[in-house]
Amino acid sequence: MSIQIQLRNDTAANWTTINPVLAQGEMGVENDTFKFKIGNGSTAWASLAYASSILGYTAENTANKGAASGYAGLDAFKRVLNSGEVITPNSSFAGAGTVTTLTSTTTVSGNGTSFTTQLSVGDQITVGSQTQTVMAITSNTSLSVLANWTSAASGSAYTIVPGSNIALGANTKIYGPSNWNTGYAAGLNFDPNTTITGIYLTGMVFTVYNGSNNSFIWKTGGSTTNLMTLNGTTGVLTIPGTVAVGSTGIQIKTGSGVPSNSDNSPIGSLYLNTAGGATTTLYVKTGASTWTAK
Numbered sequence: 001m002s003i004q005i006q007l008r009n010d011t012a013a014n015w016t017t018i019n020p021v022l023a024q025g026e027m028g029v030e031n032d033t034f035k036f037k038i039g040n041g042s043t044a045w046a047s048l049a050y051a052s053s054i055l056g057y058t059a060e061n062t063a064n065k066g067a068a069s070g071y072a073g074l075d076a077f078k079r080v081l082n083s084g085e086v087i088t089p090n091s092s093f094a095g096a097g098t099v100t101t102l103t104s105t106t107t108v109s110g111n112g113t114s115f116t117t118q119l120s121v122g123d124q125i126t127v128g129s130q131t132q133t134v135m136a137i138t139s140n141t142s143l144s145v146l147a148n149w150t151s152a153a154s155g156s157a158y159t160i161v162p163g164s165n166i167a168l169g170a171n172t173k174i175y176g177p178s179n180w181n182t183g184y185a186a187g188l189n190f191d192p193n194t195t196i197t198g199i200y201l202t203g204m205v206f207t208v209y210n211g212s213n214n215s216f217i218w219k220t221g222g223s224t225t226n227l228m229t230l231n232g233t234t235g236v237l238t239i240p241g242t243v244a245v246g247s248t249g250i251q252i253k254t255g256s257g258v259p260s261n262s263d264n265s266p267i268g269s270l271y272l273n274t275a276g277g278a279t280t281t282l283y284v285k286t287g288a289s290t291w292t293a294k
Helices: 012-018
Strands: 008-010 027-030 035-038 057-059 077-079 098-101 107-111 124-127 130-139 142-145 153-156 159-161 166-172 196-199 215-218 228-231 243-245 250-255 270-273 282-287 290-293
Touching: 008 012, 012 027, 098 124
Parallel strands: 008 027, 166 196, 250 270
Antiparallel strands: 027 035, 057 077, 098 107, 098 153, 107 142, 124 130, 124 159, 130 142, 215 228, 243 250, 270 282, 282 290
């Protein structure tokens, strides 16, 4: 006679809505995402961290575990992306405990929180009307965010928002199909404006396409200003600010008109006058307070 073992299961939405407390060691499976959690007898479903994912992981030699080898978040597993697979962020949920924030600081202090298990760098937290991106997690009760808080909160509830970011720890490796290193039969696709944090890449070729814009844009986290933009059609790399070259920091800058002698650029720096003119288009910094037209 055959024996069937069936685990407790439901859709991700129903698990979140019902929000049960799993018994100690009891497993609950999301039958539409194939992720699961293991109970401790006291914590509600929404506050439990996922244990792993059933599909798409293969065992990795345990000697390669740990942050130094790039498996910090995956423990003894490495992620194998299947052809055509889509990585979808989890739904937002209420974080455990309460948090306190201070105006003009980036710190978050927790009380009864589980930052190290419920959050990853690159996730977002919402406290009151403010949403911030997590930049560093120090402990279960301490983390820092990208920008200063504009208002304070004390003992407040908060929401964890995985959002569209894929956040990876330092030296994390992404494993794809074996033919990645031999051709273009497979690829890693991100939606427009996806943010990738802390990723370590080696020997990879990027084919960049961002809709009609067709460009690869570098920004600082949360910034609305582009640091660099690579146009995929023309191949032009645009850097809005000043370019510093070498250990001495010699600068290449642009402007309209004659550069100011009070400019503090190092000697040897170049200034390109966009207004042009005979012998006044290129200037070289020849003294502490002297630009010489060439």
